[in-house]
Amino acid sequence: xxxxxxxxxxxxxxxxxxxxxxxxxxxxxxxxxxxxxxxxxxxxxxxxxxxxxxxxxxxxxxxxxxxxxxxxxxxxxxxxxxxxxxxxxxxxxxxxxxxxxxxxxxxxxxxxxxxxxxxxxxxxxxxxxxxxxxxxxxxxxxxxxxxxxxxxxxxxxxxxxxxxxxxxxxxxxxxxxxxxxxxxxxxxxxxxxxxxxxxxxxxxxxxxxxxxxxxxxxxxxxxxxxxxxxxxxxxxxxxxxxxxxxxxxxxxxxxxxxxxxxxxxxxxxxxxxxxxxxxxxxxxxxxxxxxxxxxxxxxxxxxxxxxxxxxxxxxxxxxxxxxxxxxxxxxxxxxxxxxxxxxxxxxxxxxxxxxxxxxxxxxxxxxxxxxxxxxxxxxxxxxxxxxxxxxxxxxxxxxxxxxxxxxxxxxxxxxxxxxxxxxxxxxxxxxxxxxxxxxxxxxxxxxxxxxxxxxxxxxxxx
Ligand code: FAD
Numbered sequence: 001x002x003x004x005x006x007x008x009x010x011x012x013x014x015x016x017x018x019x020x021x022x023x024x025x026x027x028x029x030x031x032x033x034x035x036x037x038x039x040x041x042x043x044x045x046x047x048x049x050x051x052x053x054x055x056x057x058x059x060x061x062x063x064x065x066x067x068x069x070x071x072x073x074x075x076x077x078x079x080x081x082x083x084x085x086x087x088x089x090x091x092x093x094x095x096x097x098x099x100x101x102x103x104x105x106x107x108x109x110x111x112x113x114x115x116x117x118x119x120x121x122x123x124x125x126x127x128x129x130x131x132x133x134x135x136x137x138x139x140x141x142x143x144x145x146x147x148x149x150x151x152x153x154x155x156x157x158x159x160x161x162x163x164x165x166x167x168x169x170x171x172x173x174x175x176x177x178x179x180x181x182x183x184x185x186x187x188x189x190x191x192x193x194x195x196x197x198x199x200x201x202x203x204x205x206x207x208x209x210x211x212x213x214x215x216x217x218x219x220x221x222x223x224x225x226x227x228x229x230x231x232x233x234x235x236x237x238x239x240x241x242x243x244x245x246x247x248x249x250x251x252x253x254x255x256x257x258x259x260x261x262x263x264x265x266x267x268x269x270x271x272x273x274x275x276x277x278x279x280x281x282x283x284x285x286x287x288x289x290x291x292x293x294x295x296x297x298x299x300x301x302x303x304x305x306x307x308x309x310x311x312x313x314x315x316x317x318x319x320x321x322x323x324x325x326x327x328x329x330x331x332x333x334x335x336x337x338x339x340x341x342x343x344x345x346x347x348x349x350x351x352x353x354x355x356x357x358x359x360x361x362x363x364x365x366x367x368x369x370x371x372x373x374x375x376x377x378x379x380x381x382x383x384x385x386x387x388x389x390x391x392x393x394x395x396x397x398x399x400x401x402x403x404x405x406x407x408x409x410x411x412x413x414x415x416x417x418x419x420x421x422x423x424x425x426x427x428x429x430x431x432x433x434x435x436x437x438x439x440x441x442x443x444x445x446x447x448x449x450x451x452x453x454x455x456x457x458x459x460x461x462x
Contacts, residue, residue, distance in 0.1 A: 002109070004028045006331060007123045007132035009115045009276065012040020013317040014308025015138030016099050018324030023106040025332035030132075031108060032115035032125050037096040038103070041140050041309070042317040045160045048095050050183055052088040053163065054348050057190035061350065066387045079191055081167055088163070116277045120303045134303055134331055137291060138324065139276060141269040141309035146175065148235035149265055155238050156263045159184060169193050169262035173245050175233050177204035179347050181266030182220065186349045188262075189225055196226040196258055198233055198247055205347065209359040209408040211394065216353055216410055219390055228258075236263050271310045286312060297327045305331075319343050342425045346415035351391045354418035357406030357425060360396060369399035373431055373454030375447050377411040379461040382442040388412035393451035395421070395431055402430035402455065413444050420448055431455035 005027035008015045015031055016038060022029040037044060064076050103110055113125040117137075123130050143158035145151055153161035162184045168191040174181040177199035189195040197204075203213045204220075204227070217227065231247040234255070243263045248255050271290045278285070284292040284300040291306040293299055299306050307327050308320030322343075326336035347353040363370045373395040377383040391411030397404050407421040424434055434452035439445050450459040 001129055001131065002030070003131040004030050004109075005132070006030075006134045006136060006328075007032060007111070007115075007130060008136040008138055009117075009123065010040060010138035010140055010308070010310075011035075011038040011099065011110070012138060012140045012308060012320060013042045014140070014310075014320030014324045015040065015136070016102070016324075017321040018136055018138060018307060018328050019108045020102055020106050021325045021328035022331065023108050025328060025334075027328070027332060029106075029108045030111050030130065031103070032111045032113065032123060034112075034114035037092075038099040038110065039092075039096040040138075042320075043095045043099070044092060045163060047317050049088050049092055049163045050159070050180075050187075051348055052091040053084065053187045054183060054350075056084050056087060057187045058350050061190045069387070079168065085164065114275060116275055117281055117304065118277065120281065120301055132303075134305065136297075136327055137273070137276065137278075137299075137304065137306040137310055138308045138320070139272050139310050140320075141315055142272045143265070144268050144270040145265050146233055146267055149175070149233065149263075150236070150238075151265055152238065155241060155243050155261070156236050156265065158265055162262075162264045165262060169260065171260045172196070172262050172264060173198060173243070173258055173260040174264045174266055175236075175245070176266040176268070177201075177227065177229075178266060178268065179205065179345075181264060183348055184264055184266070185225060186220070186223075189223060194226070195224070196228060196260075198228045198231050198245065198258075200230070200232055200250075202230050204229075205353070207359075208345075208353070208355060209394065209406075210361055212353060212355070212408045212410050215391065216347075216349075219351065219410075220349070228256075231256075269309065269315055273310060288312075296330050297323060313340065314343060314345065316343065316345065339426065342422050344415075344418045344422055346418065348415060351388065351411045352409075352414035354409045354414035355407065356418055356422050357404070358396060359406060359408065363396060363405060368405070370396050370405060371399050371402075371455055372396055373451045373456075373459075375450035375454055375459050375462060377444070377447055379450065379459070380442075380444060380447045382444055383412055383447070385442075386412065388444075393417070393447045395434075395448075395451045395455055397431040397455045402432055404429055404431055404434070407448075407451075409448075411444070411447065417444055417448055420445060 011033040111125045172193045174185045174197045230250040234246040237244045297305045307323035309315045329336040344356040376392045378389040394408045396406040431452040439449045453459045
């Protein structure tokens with residue numbers, strides 16, 4: 001039995017970042033992880049493998065669609081799926097080994113196995129019970145399904161199965177037009193699959209700025225993705241290696257079916273807290289199965305904290321990381337703060353989509369007077385040269401004070417561009433502050449500046 005200042009359960013971006021910060025602050029720290037490798041959902045079956053497949057399939061798209069126009073002629077590459085999967089596995093391995101290295105460097109112990117909390121101050125891993133002054137639960141989330149839909153991870157898959165298919169499907173049905181469904185749908189669409197996305201709501205990517213939703217759906221349709229909107233999936237029938245998806249259209253209650261080689265169920269994720277023993281401990285939960293915490297990530301049981309996907313808030317790796325750092329700093333006596341108003345969201349399709357802060361719909365509902373500065377990538381020289389002129393940057397600023405309230409980008413490198421606006425928002429900047437900052441030419445970032453200029457006297461290039 002070993003004794004620690006902190007034991008963290010789960011080594012995803014919440015848990016591993018928290019552990020490193022705890023160690024940096026002088027706390028004796030261990031992480032319990034039941035998987036074979038560190039890094040949680042994000043590194044093993046989430047952010048990292050999906051981005052590897054998005055990158056590889058995007059390269060194919062570029063070769064097929066844009067190379068010839070740039071004078072790069074010749075045979076277009078063909079898909080070696082096994083090699084693509086091994087590239088993905090290699091990327092995962094490099095990242096998970098990286099966390100192992102960081103644990104050694106920072107003297108964080110990895111307690112291998114599945115952990116439970118028999119009582120506050122104790123963590124059981126296998127037959128061993130370890131003592132901890134503080135326990136942090138960072139047990140993450142798992143895919144959720146729909147009634148009537150059984151995931152077998154072969155024909156009917158969650159995102160985890162979709163990242164390791166035996167071969168790319170010819171016909172893929174994606175249930176759910178959220179971030180994960182559209183990213184993985186894009187991968188297989190680029191690899192040649194006919195992709196149909198079935199969504200219950202009338203708009204894709206719920207919660208996103210309405211104008212971005214419309215442009216995004218239009219661009220995905222242009223790439224060949226098919227959408228059935230306002231449709232409630234009734235069930236999925238599997239017949240050996242094929243599946244039949246039945247759905248009802250909400251507008252007229254009519255029933256339809258669509259065939260597929262693979263069905264991806266991407267209807268969301270739910271917190272994973274199985275086996276921890278939370279009920280016996282009396283840890284309070286929310287109605288949605290999340291662990292209830294206060295502003296300092298403390299649960300209802302003294303000495304037990306929780307962070308990341310297992311608690312409320314957006315299920316994002318960087319949100320989990322920030323909570324991990326803040327929780328560690330709080331335990332070390334500091335006064336950390338996570339600003340939940342400035343957490344960016346990114347969709348890594350092509351074009352990318354990124355947002356931070358409020359949408360126009362939210363501002364309208366709140367009755368806030370605002371102005372819109374918008375700039376299309378078509379007016380950006382770099383984007384035009386790179387066949388990336390689709391999309392726009394939209395900045396929302398307070399009508400009176402000019403303070404930036406939100407930013408919504410669809411276009412090239414949107415996921416990187418958004419951070420300039422995040423920093424500006426953290427500093428309480430006005431759109432004019434961005435507009436008066438010199439931006440290098442020719443960069444995509446100039447489109448952000450132009451959108452900021454559009455909040456004032458107007459952009460130059462439109
Ligand atoms: P997790 O990463 O889920 O890690 C929890 C870990 O705890 C797991 O390894 C689990 O094995 C371990 N664990 C659980 N219970 C126990 C126990 N009792 N004992 C021992 N170990 C335990 N987010 C982004 O921000 N950007 C993206 O691009 C992105 N892409 C995604 C793509 C996909 C396909 C998926 C599924 C998710 C994606 N996400 C993305 C979401 C992101 O992965 C999660 O928000 C993030 O991983 C949450 O981190 P976490 O530390 O809370 O938990």
